[in-house]
Amino acid sequence: MLKDITLGQYFPGNTVVHKLDPRTKILLVVVYIVGLFQANGWAGYAAVTGFTCLCTALSKIRPAAMFKGVKPMLFIIALTALLNIFYTQGTPILPGWIITWEGIARAVQMMLRIVLLISGTFLLTYTTSPIALTDGLELLMNPLKKLKVPVHEMTMMMSMALRFIPTLISETDKIMSAQKARGADFETGSLVKRAKALLPILVPLFVSAFKRADELAVAMESRCYHGGEGRTRLKQLRYQTRDWIALGAGALFLALMLVLKRFGL
């Protein structure tokens, strides 16, 4: 069961979207989100939907995979839709009804907004490896170093966390089996009882995680790690022509969204 946990799942591929510089993709997602929130009419939503479909098609990510990302959010989406249907003022669809035409329109738009928001960000993690993502983040946030923000340390911790997720998952599996062999019961009983049953897993897991952290720190120091200062990278990120084209497309998209907003479409 623990094997199913996926954080920022990555589908390796060889498409234009995969090959884009991670910095470009992160910037595009920011532009995309800003653009999405400019939409307040049907034309605006149609434009964003079109842009999303185009990017998904280019990345060759199956629509089913996109839907899997949206699925855990279905409850929130449905709730937002319901609230919007019932709490929007306007012309009732039938005399005396609480549901209004405006309410239905808003509900559909809200649903679209959330689904598009999720799809856009998932497209980033689906097409970018975690390492590329942290590398891109570090480079993008580089200017913040002048403000004494520990950018290198933050991204180092992030990539380290990603590195140890599989290790800690298999460790949790082992501890669970060991506790089950001693008669621990994780599956039955009330919620409180089950939460309490997790304690004998968490304590050894934390102890071993701290021990690992300690050993890892010594191993890193032995390999001359001394912070981000004077560090070089094996893989240098370089902007290619396709990155400029993609950024241009992003700028056009944002401009279109602003124009549509201006005319209230």
Next chain:
Amino acid sequence: MKPVIEFDNVHFTYPGDELESLCGVSLSIEKGSFVAVLGHNGSGKSTLAKHMNAILVPDEGRVTVCGTDTADEEKILDVRRRVGMVFQNPDNQIVANVVEEDVAFAPENLGVEPAEIRRRVDAALRLVGMYEYRMHAPHLLSGGQKQRVAIAGIIAMQPEIIVLDEPTAMLDPQGRKEVVDTVYSLCRTKGMTVVFITHHMDECIAADRLIVMSNGRIAADGTPAEVFQNYGLMEREGLDVPETSRLLRDLRAAGMELEGEPLSVSDCAALIARELSTKRSQI
């Protein structure tokens, strides 16, 4: 041969401990040699290793690496670049999500040019026979493979000495063999100085020198043949000796005169056969 690491009357106690972990250790390790260190748990062998790259600094006495005192904070990076260290648990020393990124970690820290890092990473991975796995995720490799990646990560730093602190303790027999073979070939073909800490006697047989640690002191120091011949000491320390040494001791106790201490089965058999044939010709 000139010494690359020198210990001069080193004393060390872990903070909060009453017993000294190292009590007056003096030794020098020669360039290009393969030094094995044996000892049971708590004998001070890991503490000894951690003094070699300034993870620990002596309370008393001095450790020098290629002439540099390890207590000198300014030169700590220089010492660590010269002395590479491989640890027991392969999972806790691999830092990256991809094999080649992990091997590149040390040269990246040292600020090596990207093209040169590429060259070093490829060379190091070829040397340990993990080149085909360079794009793999480390957590999907076997224990022996992970440990070889860790060794490659150290080689890419281009150290003069590699210290391995029980690198085989957590591995299955297959993984142990892979690691031991890799380390021996590094010393024999690349001329790298190796300090190999273990509690498996059989991994020490081919070493140039064998040091036995006991309660923070050096209990024995010599060629493996010399050390294994000291059967009484090895027994006191609770350490195994090769089957050949055991057989020779029993034969000597029974009155046979045998010269030398061959450690391979065939050499041992040849020695006994020779002795038997001279006996027969005397009769």
